[in-house]
Every structure is written in structure tokens, then in C-alpha cells.
Amino acid sequence: MRLLEAVAEWARRTPDALALEDPRGEKVTYAGLATLTHAAAVALRRRGIGHGSRVGLILPRSTDLVVMQLAVLRAGAAFAPMDPAQPTERLRMLLKTAAPDLLVIDDAGLAEADGGRATDVADLLATARSGSLDTAESGGPARPDDPAYCLFTSGSTGSPAGAVISRRAMDHYVSAYAELAQCRPSDRAAQLGSPGFDVSVEEIWPFLYAGATVTIAADTARSSPQRLAAWLRDSGITTAFVPPLLLEAFFRMAPAVDLGAVRLLRTGGERLAGYPPEGFPYRVLNEYGPTETVVAATYCDVSSWQDRDVMPPIGRPLPHIRLSVRDQDGTVVAPGTPGELYIGGPTLAIGYLDDEERTARRFVRLDGERWFRSGDIVRALPSGALAFLHRADEQVQLLGKRVEIGEVEAALGSYPAVRRAAVLAVPDSAGRADHLVCYVRWADDVAGADPVRLRAHLEGVLPGYMVPAAFHEVDDFPVTGAGKVDKEALARLHMAATHPPAEATDAVLDSLVRIWEDALTTTGLTPDDDLFEHGATSLQALEIVATVHERLERTVSIRNVFDHPTPRALARLWEGDAA
Structure with a gap:
């Protein structure tokens, strides 16, 4: 059964069952969801939206976002969601690439991003709720191979790449994942992921397909492990996708962590560095999959994984997925040999929006089949499960989001005072990207050669997680024989220049308190004030990483901040006696 048909069927079978709820107190039943999306689809079609359109x-x-996505599908069109928290300049860049036939917003201030041509969601839904529309007009002549949605990923050339997913691919994934996660009408599924990122596809559609309730969390719910645990428990959540950074904190909190009715935790987006501790009462799935193959392509139940001498694997394919590990020439490698992961099956994207060259490079035909080149180097374990090793290029996962180093470097290159710049991803102890650092050579006699002004420029054009945490000025760069920046040599220089841990003084502790206050835009904090108890987000933790480097010339990781969230605890980390 297809997604739209399944939602309509639940509206007939359990009309009063709760489908959606959000932090504003909005609640939508399945009957209400069916009625509202039908009417909103009519409102869209009267604005010229239909087969071949992009919204x-x-x-x-x-709830408005989910209703609009369903309404767009019902109208026969495709939706392109974008996170409103991004800088306006970046939204303009995304809109230029997406070229939507209609833009729907809820903030008049964002209308300028599309030249003032946007439609307010409140007006559109008010029309839909008025009862004045003939809902018989709602259906669009969509075909299985027509686009369902477009999600943007970081692009190596400096521009985001829009991955276009077909309706057939979306329907295949939704039904397969609903079976994998054993989605059921009694579930209360958490929706925590940002709009515009593919995890939201997993958080919403398989559960509506199964007749469950999708509960949308406030941003503050995911600001710390403690807050998230409390929200999951108090909201009666039964299953949630939790990023590795927060999930590993749950592992460390055990056995004290109480998640209430939770039966299943899912994770992914970056490497999981540990296993659930003995007695951890919640099943954990470690998932892997690019946006271009519709979220999860493989999974591993790490709760029952026996060989804990290896990093948690990414596991085996979902039933509809085909996997192949190949060398640089595209030849299948022997089992256990590292190689690039190729992914096949019905959930492959149509391609990249208006980018035939990139599409041809990443989607290839081999042995009569179409494959997506993931760029991820993996190897098969003796059990047959796959282990992720590293990337074959300069793409990294940072805070669970894909980052192309080339896109960050392109943004740096657009600043007039930059002559040359290079960006490195600094790894944590598990080999995952923890934060970015920038090395810059200034242009001669050009105003603006200042790291503070450069950071401000980047904050205006890039999402916060893509802005480097530290900036280093250099007179020149090490280069390869081909004249390119030698990033391996640069990484060695970075490690050599990293300040070793030193004893924390009262002055350092005072400085950390001020850094906490600046990040939280407050005053009167003490050395024992917990960053996350004051509502900090992961981006504010990243801001602290950057400020500590800038003011104290010391290197900390974002995971250090999560594990030691008070000024005193972080200071003790430098003393070497943190608990």
C-alpha cells in the first residue's frame, strides 16, 4: 500500500486516533489530517500547483509542515523543505537551486528570501479549513516515477546539491522501514530532526503509514541528554531517532536513565562509538544510509551484537536494498577487503536537481544495474555485516549532518581578504569529525583580514554547524607535487601546534564562566552552572568550543563540552582528574 492510500485508510478505520501533535499544543486526528490535506491540496492546485510542480x-x-508535505503530494507535486533557522543568504542559495513554483512560509521576514513572492501557511490553511473548496479537485495525476521531494545536501563545488526522490522510492522505503521498526498504531514516535534533513522522513512517514502518533518536540527537548530523556519519558514516546552524541550520553547515564515507555531507539548520521551497557533496557538500531537512497539503507541491532571488540557495524541491508563493495576500478572486492560501498535498489534517487554531471558521476550503471556510489569505504566482517571505515573524499558528518569541506572552503574563498584557505575536520577519539578548523592566508593590502570578521561572514552564508570552530593564520601552506594544499601535512602541523592540557587556574575558571555566560546570553552564572540545564543547544556547545580556542588558546571537543557541561568540570578535565 502506498503512503497516501495508507493515511486515507487509517482515516477511515480510526478517524479519531491522534496522528500529529506539536509543541504549540496543536493536535490533528487521522480524520482531520485527511480532510485538511485534501483541502490544502485543492488550495495548492488553485494556485497552479500540480503534476511537475515543486513547492x-x-x-x-x-503539524503545519507535515500537513503541507502531504498536501503537496496529494496535489501531484513535490516538496522541498528547508530549515528556517539557516541564514537568509543560504536560503536564497537553496531557493535559487530549487526554483520552486510556490514557496510557503510562516515568517514574513523570510519572504525576502524569495523576492517577496511567498505564500503564508496560515492563509493557505485558513482557506483549506474554510470548507469553501471542492475536495474532489485535490488529486493530481502523479505517477510512481514522479518526484516526491527534494532534499539538499552539502556540495563539494560550493553549492548545495538537491537529491530528488521519486514517489516509488519513498513508498518502498516507508513500507520497508515500517516493517523493520515494527511500527504500530499504538506507537508514539518522536520527531526531533531539523526540517530539510532526511532523518525527518524516517521520523514521520513510516509511523503515519502504520497509523501511529507522531509527536513533534520543541527545540529545547533535544538540547541536552537530560532534557531529552525527560521529554521522551513525559511524552510517553515509544520510539525515537537519537543522534550518536546524545545516545552515547544515555549509555553513560545508565542505569539511571529512565526513558519511560520507549521500546526502540534508532541512531545514525555519524559513527556510533559504543554499545549499550549491560542491562540497558531499550533496543538500539544503528542505521546507515545516504539521502540519495532514502535515509536508511542498512541497519544493525547493536543491543544483541556479540562481537564488541569492533566498532558498532552499520550492519546488513534493508530487504529492498542491494549492496556491493568495489575497488577504484569498480570491480567487486573479496569479502573482508576494504572498498567503496555501492548501493542499489528501488529507493535510489532520480538524481541531483539540474546537475547532470554530478548525477552521472554518482549514479552509475554496472553489470546491467543502476548503483549509487556512496563514497564510503567499508569492509565485510566475517558475519557478513558491514563495518564503516572512512570516507573516500573530503565529506564528513558533523553533528549528524553531511558537510562537504569544499563547500566551506568555497564560502571562505568568497571573502575578499582571503587569498587561500583550507579546512580540516578535527576527529574525536572514535575517529569521528568533532569540529572544523580553518587555516587562512590573507590577501595583501585588502581590508577585512581579521578572523572575527571572517567568522561573521561565514555565519551569514553557512549553517552554524559548518562554521569552523577555530581560525589559524598562516604565511603559506604545505603543498603536494601537484600544487594543491597538502592536508595530511597540515593535519600534522595542527596536531603539533595543539596546546597540551594544563592545570586550570582561577583565572581560567573565571574565563570559562564568562564563556558560558556569552554563549547563553546571560549573566550571574557560577562555576557549577550546567550549560544544558540553561537550555543550551548543540550549536551553542560548538560556539563554546570556538570561544575556548579563541580566548584561552586551548583545544576542546564538542564531546568534552557534552560530558563536562559546567565550567568547573571542564577545568578539571584540563587538570586530568575529571570523573
């Missing part, structure tokens, strides 16, 4: 959605996580 941009710059909306926060809310």
Missing part, C-alpha cells in the same frame, strides 16, 4: 517549504517543525 518550497520554509517552515519550522510543526
